[in-house]
Amino acid sequence: MSGHHISSAKFLWGVGTTLFLLTFITVAITWIAIPAPWNVVVAIGIAVVKAIIVSAFFMNLYWDTKFHAMLFVLSIVFFLLFIGITLLDTLYRTDPIPTF
Amino acid sequence: MATNEATTSIKKLQVRRFKPDENPEKHYLNEETGIWAWMTTVDHKKIGLMYLASITVFFFIGGMLALLLRTELLSPARSFMDADVYNQVFTLHGAIMIFFFLIPSVPAALGNFVLPLQLGAKDVAFPRLNLASYYIYVIGALFTIFAIFTGGVDTGWTFYTPYSATTSGNVMAMTFGVFVLGFSSILTGLNFIVTIHKLRAPGLTWNKLPLNLWGLYATSLIQVLATPVLAITLLLLTMERLLGIGIFDPNLGGDPVLYQHFFWFYSHPAVYIMIVPGFGIISEVISTFSRKVIFGYWAIALSSLAIAFIGFLVWGHHMFTAGQSSLANMVFSFLTFLVGIPTGIKIFNWLATMYKGSIDLKTPMLYALVFLFLFTIGGFTGIMLGALSVDIHLHDTYYVVAHFHYVMMGGMVMAFLAGLHYWWPKMFGKMYNEFWARISCGLIFVGFNMTFLPQFVMGAQGMPRRYFNYIDQFQPFHQFSTMGAYVMGIGFFIMAGYLFHSLRKGERSGSNPWGSRALEWQTSSPVPLHNFEHTPVIINGPYDYHKPMSEFQLGIATSHNGHDHHAGDNTDISKTEKEQA
Amino acid sequence: MSQPSALEEKLDHLQHHFIDSDQQFEASKMGMWVFLVTEILFFGGLFVAYIAYRTWYPELYMLASTELNTFWGAVNTAVLIGSSLTVAMAIRSAQLNQIKGLIINLYITIALACVFMVIKFFEYSHKFEIGILPGSYYSYEGIAHEKANIFFSIYYMMTGLHGVHVLIGIGLMIWLVVKAKKNVFHSGYYTPVEITGLYWHLVDIIWIFLFPLLYLID
Structure with a gap:
């Protein structure tokens, strides 16, 4: 059955680190002023990537x-x-x- | 998972026939009795009956309010209630009928009772959640009653801003009550979705699922997807009154039309929460009383899902005159016509099912026919209202009132009554008086048309809805309409009478009075505490009337999931299927 | 799914209407996912209000978001992601039958959630001091836009509701700790841990969107 996937601790830490990194990037990107519509696109884009990572690997959708x-x-x-x-x-x- | 084992793996199940007990000594009604056992029961059948009792009370209250309204409208201006009282009464009539009767009527009351039976399951997936959802419903009802006695509400059931944000009545208690009620609806939907996915009996594949369950499944999806938006809308409205957050209130810089978007994103799909389970019941009843396999099984099943989906795209047709952009008006008008397609598919398939069937005009079937007639009128007038230019003329007139009563009452309530009369023997093991049931059905049909047909005419001539007063020109129509309401009221009182009589002194019905092939009839009536004494196994579709009854009463022969091979009169499931082919 | 045979006996948790543990686990998990769908649409309503007003008044959002402290918003994002990580670790511990690890990870999660709420508390109280109060109590003069109150109404509704969800999460987590200490969970039965984890990750995901939408506008 697909419901009981067990991730290794190393893998979970890797996912966590990626998310921390993306959080830093999304803040850092506001330091360089991107013109009007694109700053929103980039910010939402990064948020979507983060959400996909959380849902796929923390919420186990990838294996579910x-x-x-x-x-x-x-x-x-x-x-x-x-x-x-x-x-x-x-x-x-x-x-x-x-x-x- | 039981289902997968039976269908996809090569494991063979030993099955044998289990004839239902025609005169069961023990059943869910006489095991675990007493008030406390009922209040704390997690049995889906008892919870269903508790819902049934509650919605009957609310239907009575809502119906009496309607009779008061119609009586007041016998003559223009004041006859016995003031305009303010009138506003409160029509608000309550709408809110109670929609939130407390129509929405829980089929899913929570009849659905709760019948869904696990049709799946061959012992209960719903989350029985305690099911009980919780009933109590949440009760709490919501208490808040509403509290609102009525502390100022009342006169906004109409839609609670439009800015009026609802500023009027003096106790809108907060009312909206909070409905907010709470939403959770009850969500939990029921959640429970049903999981139950249908996870608790189907061995052999009950998706293409053998009774159409009632397809209807309930589509309904549950709408409940789960739409009701949260109602919750946030009412929360924002509550905050509007509490803190003045201004999102919807133009006095504070907000946009009242945005409120209408929020509200109708729930409330239009909610119309389908009310009607789609009715479609399910009609499919069951028409097939059973035509003695015929349903015509276009997949067309009916998938059109339920299609209606559920399209229902989410059309909410703006309630707002054609509200100040929304003309682009949105055009798109919504166009999308609205799409609803007619899956609905039409259903109607034609039902008619085709009856064609050359052996039709038995018992009471449930009578209600199903009444449904077909009234709902078709309701549907067609809905198409007219969806046409942008026509709607500008008819918007907020009695034409709209008549239209949605034809859909909601002529459609949904008739389907509900069909279902109630159809499953009544299953619930209580007793029959009602067929003669009086037909009389009552006839009175309701005649009364209904007397009440609402004149309203189409009035509306087209410009009589606005929700008005306390009217010009003399409309008086004959109003009076005729009121007479119709009284006739309908008499019909319902007769129904209450013979159903009550049936509960007390009705003759025993036997397990399957209609000779149906559906799974819920293959257990005794009233139902045993855990629904089936065996684990049912399904090899035929629920409408296969050309196959012998014995094939519909199979169950796993041993309690060990078919691993033992000693029983003598066992039939091998794969063998039986081969014989059929 | 084959389970270690020693644990096959522990079936106290199995309710009578399910055939086996797996069916019950899968049903509970699907139930939670359906619930998460309702949560997404619940917050979805607020996002719709946010987007509608943002397309009407983009300049309002530029001006008003300067009142929000990006640094603390970023810290809170990191805190929540950290708590998501520890919840995932808690589920892993439960799956491996490490009850001690489960409890420790739950404690860390609760602590991080509390840090989040404390930071939120200071953010709110700072705003209250300068007059950025919700709704009609709004009295701040520093934003030159007539609809500034609406931005902060949306802000308070979004973060407030999210905060309520964090509080509920803390409550659930405490309940899990109590149950774990009673030795209820083992590798054959950890359903409540799993589905609370799903809930908590969703709360995290919602914040992942709230952060750039509210704090990072300029």
């Missing part, structure tokens, strides 16, 4: 049944639907917040 990974992805897909469709409204209004 596919269904759990599917659930995880499903929740993110529905979040994206939520924000995506809401933005269709909020970004394209003539008046950002309607006045009554």
Whole structure:
């Protein structure tokens, strides 16, 4: 069964160190001023990488049944639907917040 | 995992036939009796019945409120309640019917009772969580009752800002009650998803799953994905009132339309939480009473999932006139039409199931037919409302009121009643009076149409919803509608009467009064404490009426998962399957 | 999954409606994953509010985030990642039947979670002092934007709810320690440790997103 994967201590420490490193990078990158949309893209990109590392190796999704990974992805897909469709409204209004 | 063992490995199971006991001495109702045993039970059947009792109480309260509203509307202006009271009464009618009756009705009450039975499981995956979700429901209900007696709520069941952030009633207690209720709904959904995945009986593969379970599965997915958004919405609304955080309140720089996005991201899918399990029941009932294999099994199963998914894409059609961008209006209007596709697939498949079937017009089947008729009207008028230009005219009129009552009451409540009458003998081992049941069904059908058909006309002529007063032109319609409501009320009182009579003096029903092939009927009625005395084994689909009953009553012959080979009258499961092929 | 035969006997934890430990373990784990789905969408609502307002008022976010201390935010990120690591180590200890290691790792996790909350406490109290209070109590004059209160409403809702989740996590962890001391867990049964771990990692992941979105805007 896939449910009982045991990681070695060394491996877990490696994952932890990578995450610390990425945290440092995401802070350090703000010291060099990246132009407007790209700073957000980079910051979110690093956060996504970190989240994937945590979910794959700390939460064992990498070794687990596919269904759990599917659930995880499903929740993110529905979040994206939520924000995506809401933005269709909020970004394209003539008046950002309607006045009554 | 039991399922995998039976289907994918080459291990052979020794099975034999287990005929259900027609007159069981011991069953879940007479084992572990007493108030305390009921209050602390983790048995899904008892929890289901506790839910059933609770939602009946709320349906009664909500129904009486509706009758009060209709009585007030007999004449324009004030007849016996003030405008403020009227506002509170329609708010309560909506909130109670939706949050306390419709949402838990099929999943939590009937679903809880029937889901493990249809899976051949002893219980749901997390029985204690199941009990907890019932008590969370009760706590939510207590908060709501508290809100009613400490100022009341007059915002409508949607709690739109900015009014809900500023009105004087006790909105906080009410929204907190609904917030709590959300957790009950989430836990039920979570429990069902895991149970369907992990606790299926040997041989019960996904393509043999009863359609009721596909419906409940789709419903559970919606519950799990949508309800958290309601929770955060109501939490933000509570904070709006408590701290004035301003996210939704235009007086503090916030955006009330954003509230509507949040609210409808839950509440539109919630419409499908209410109706999709009803589809499941209708599939069961139509197949059983047509004596025929269901037409288009996969089409019906997958269309439930499709409805669940599309339901998440269309919430903005509630907001066409709310000030949302015209681009969003167009996209939402277009997406709304998509809902019609899977729904239509279902209707056609049900009709095709009945075609050339041996139709038996027992009460559950009558309700299923009423469902088909009323729900189709509800669905078509929904398509009209989804059309952007038409909706601008009809928005917030009685047309909308009539539409969603046709869907919610004509659809969901009829499906619920079909399910209640269908599984009633399974729950209590007793029959109800068929004659009075048909009378009551007829009265409800006639009363319902009398109540809501005139509302379509009124709405199209411009009668706005939620109004206390109206112009004289609408009085005949309102009066006719109110008469219909009374007729419907009589129908429900007759139902209460014969069901109560059945509980006390009903004749014994036997284990399978409908001759159904579904698994829940292959155990005695009332059900034994642990559902089956054996581990059931499934080799046929739940609607295979062309196969003999004996093939539907198989169970593992020995208690050691089929490793012993000594029993004499055992059938080898693989052999039986070969014979069929 | 074959388990060491000596432990096969210890089946006190097996509930009657499951066939074996594995089925029960898998069911519990799937239950937790479904619960995590609800958590993601719960926080998702706040992220939607965040993004909607950010696209309307990008300059507000630039101005307001300068009030947040990047250094302490980064420290807190590191603290939470460290606690995730120790939770993973705790699960490993349980899987290997090392109950002492399990308890020690849980203690470290609780300590790190408390450090996180203490830092959060000082951040909040600093803001309260200068008048950055939630909602209509907001009275700070230092940000030249009429909707500054909304940014901080979102900030307080997001970090506040996250903080509540950390507190719940601490409670769960204490409960695990109590149970571990009673010798409930062994390599054949460590389900509560595993699923609490999943919960805790999710709390970590949410913070991984909150940190750049709130602290690192400029």
